[in-house]
Amino acid sequence: DVKVTQSSRYLVKRTGEKVFLECVQDMDHENMFWYRQDPGLGLRLIYFSYDVKMKEKGDIPEGYSVSREKKERFSLILESASTNQTSMYLCASSWTGGQPQHFGDGTRLSIL
Amino acid sequence: QKEVEQNSGPLSVPEGAIASLNCTYSDRGSQSFFWYRQYSGKSPELIMFIYSNGDKEDGRFTAQLNKASQYVSLLIRDSQPSDSATYLCAVNEVGNFNKFYFGSGTKLNVKP
Numbered sequence: 349d350v351k352v353t354q355s356s357r358y359l360v361k362r363t364g365e366k367v368f369l370e371c372v373q374d375m376d377h378e379n380m381f382w383y384r385q386d387p388g389l390g391l392r393l394i395y396f397s398y399d400v401k402m403k404e405k406g407d408i409p410e411g412y413s414v415s416r417e418k419k420e421r422f423s424l425i426l427e428s429a430s431t432n433q434t435s436m437y438l439c440a441s442s443w444t445g446g447q448p449q450h451f452g453d454g455t456r457l458s459i460l
Numbered sequence: 461q462k463e464v465e466q467n468s469g470p471l472s473v474p475e476g477a478i479a480s481l482n483c484t485y486s487d488r489g490s491q492s493f494f495w496y497r498q499y500s501g502k503s504p505e506l507i508m509f510i511y512s513n514g515d516k517e518d519g520r521f522t523a524q525l526n527k528a529s530q531y532v533s534l535l536i537r538d539s540q541p542s543d544s545a546t547y548l549c550a551v552n553e554v555g556n557f558n559k560f561y562f563g564s565g566t567k568l569n570v571k572p
Contacts, residue, residue, distance in 0.1 A: 391562040404558070445558040447492075448506045448509050451504050
């Protein structure tokens, strides 16, 4: 079974802090993704990566950056956290484009 | 604007009945279609994927795809209370297999 592990289930940070969310997958998948999920807005893609050190912006990249130094690990960085970034963050991975994406358990992030 | 539309529900069905969930998409030419189940407070879990017109069956689940009419459906036979969840439809962006668009989901209630 595919295992996508997110480093924290719950996280509380303060406005202005730099926040790191980590994601690791164990299936040698090429692609990795970061989404946020908000009530009424559904799942929205922040960034994705199709190879080590390769990244592409999704629909809502503002205020975020990502890092993929190793194939199995994909990090989401909130450069200067703001209250409107309070959300559920979901990491996913897939073999290649068009293949099913498998999700981690999610990180519920609160910015105070 | 690319759209994936789902009726938010809730859709209520009695135990043992067939639940029918529908999804329409705007991007003609999309080629990859997915159904995810999401329990409250949990992350999305892949149920089915379909790439070709017609039906695809897996146990109690059947995915139906009609590209000409731009809709994809999920049928759940012999519905169980444990099927009560929100069901998300996802469709790839035309020309970019890495990028999926998710509907906001249909909430299904299966009554014992």
